[in-house]
Amino acid sequence: MTRGRWTLRRTLVVGTSVLVALAFVAMSLATILALRSFALDRLDQQVREGLSFAVGRDGFGGSGDDDRPSRTDAGIPGPGGGDPGADAGVPGSDAGSPAPRIGTLQAVISSDGTVQISGYTRADGTFVTLSDEQIALLRSSVATDSVPTTVDLGADLGAFRVAAAEDDGLTIVAGSSQTDVTATTSALTVILVAVSAGTLLIAVLGLSLLVRRSLRPLDRVARVAQRVSTLSLSAGSVDIPDRVAAADTDPATEVGRVGSSLNELLGHVQSSLAARQHSEEQLRRFIADASHELRTPLASIRGYAQLSLGEDAPMTPTQARSFDRIESEAVRMASLVDDLLLLARLDAGQTLRRDEVELTLLAVDAVSDAQAADATHEWRLDVTDDLISVTGDENRLRQVVANLLRNAQTHTPPGTTVTLALAREGAEAVLRVADTGPGIDPGVAGRLFDRFARADDARNRDAGSTGLGLSIAQAITEAHGGSISVESVLGRTVFEVRLPA
Known part of the structure; x- marks a missing residue:
């Protein structure tokens, strides 16, 4: 079905539904983006706090006072943590040192590239060392400016928010997994899609019922106009009994104004048609009466002309031609009068023989x-x-x-x-x-x-x-x-x- 053939009801329902759907999409996108931004901001704050804690409470590059905790105390295991990928134990398990959070990443790299310690904390709390490829990716992707950035460490670990800083010739890296952020935004997306789809379906049904109910007066007005359009208004006595009901002529509503205007228009049309019919009837009666009345004097003129031409009394050639023309024109006028009288009777609906x-x-x-x-x-x-x-x-x-x-x-x-x-x-x-x-x-x-x-x-x-x-x-x-x-x-x-x- 082409757009030009859509009804007003369908146009309103579809158009409003599309606008509501667009509003839902915009709202959902804004909500998801806002939540993801908020979650990433919180995650970045945790990464910066972890990095600051790793380099010392005075910030990296501090004065080296004796009250600064050692890296082992800060949750960074010492050298010799084991082969890459092997279980190195839980750092910070010493007395007085807090255990690292699940899903966090730590690494300490010397200036000559030697990795003193690196790993991440699994969901079960074990600390697993990073591979050489992952260390290389961290060194190439993360700047030592303490600004968190996203690094994808592969299918095993996924995406991390990672920050790095230098302290006493060492590069210290701290990070947190984005798994929780991704899971949260994915769950929110599913919820919003489901809720929006259900709400949109209810809105479409409600709009259909509301528009159908609201357009019923317009349908009634249209039916009146359609019935009137089928009437033959070209000739004859015409009566237009159809009118829009009083309930649909309330001037306070748009449909009411249309219905009221249609009633006024039909009234004017009926008055005009009645005046036309009255004028035509008067003209027919005049033609019929005039034709009927003219037949007698025309017959008399023709009779007198024939009588004058039939006498043997002498007359000039002009007189003879004049009487001859009088007779021929009387015959022609009598034929014209008969034709006009016939037309007038046919227009008046004279019954013909069957x-x-x-x-x-x-x-x-x-x-x-x-x-x-x-x-x-x-x-x-x-x-x-x-x-x-x-x-x-x-x-x-x-x-x-x-x-x-x-x-x-x-x-x-x-x-x-x-x-x-x-x-x-x-x-x-x-x-x-x-x-x-x-x-x-x-x-x-x-x-x-x-x-x-x-x-x-x-x-x-x-x-x-x-x-x-x-x-x-x-x-x-x-x-x-x-x-x-x-x-x-x-x-x-x-x-x-x-x-x-």
Whole structure:
């Protein structure tokens, strides 16, 4: 899953968990480093105290007073301590001398490199001499400045904090093992890892529950917005009953402000849609009433024009042409009024007849009528042998086919081939009107089904078209539960009507 698809809940839980984990890591590292530093400081202090005790209470290079204890008294065995690695006994076992601590290291080296005594104290208290390699490593790694440093003496002994000093031509080395420090820091690391992992797991579970609970109001607001987004708001009477609950509109919270704003927005949208619907209804009623009222005076004008032209009374050529134009324009206006009235009724949801209509016979009649009306075009019919029928209003469907054929006739030059094809595709009856004309301007194609749309000059539009034919065809097709579309390129334009078969 990509980061862009994460939900807000997952983002909050994961992001907060990562921050908590980083805080645990930082805290654990700081604790471990602080403890290790503190333990090493204590160990260094013990090493310096042991070194100071070995060279004398006055510090190395003292005045040599008789009250300074001898090295044997200080816990450093005398020469002849035995072969390297052999048990030399416990130094300082003489009366009055304290036994060295377990895990400590001591060595006395003369100026000529002779090792007078060297060894370390085992866990059982025995003192074991150091090997020549270990002595060489101490001489090369530890400076005689009494400053402790870490030296790894191998797998048998491990790491030591060692300090060295010179006294009377002798190099005295003292050290303590870091085993306890390493064990302590390792144990602390394990404890911190275990505790941090358990705490982080509890924190993640708690965060999940807390975030889920905190985001429930936002989920409810989102569901309201999602339901509203599925409503069809493009046309018709629209009601938006969904609102965010009062519990999720508290202005004191962020989600509450979102819910309250969404309610206000939905209220404004519903008011705007209601105003739009009211305006559309008023316009439809006006168009329907005006169209209905205009039919009577238009019929009267046409009748009087025909009456005047039918009389034998003499009239000038101008009068005769005027009456002829009055009649033709009255016919054209009557057709426009009828188209507007039909569109207004379809917009108002006028119920259409629901009869069985044989589209095959309807197509045959439409092509025959077009051939009789215009012989300058080549009209073709392409239908299957089977009869294709749909349920609908036969007169309105005839009007759809007639409008498409008339559109092809009007907007293509003489000699254009117009083909009406009818076929069944699945559960649909598909009717196509194709022509070989110059095509439709792409700038006009997007508004071709708008009312009073004007096509470009390339399709030779004449002044007799009202610009409502395709709008009526679309309205009738959609009223039958179908769809209409157009595809056009240079030399081929196809109008396609799909109806439930």
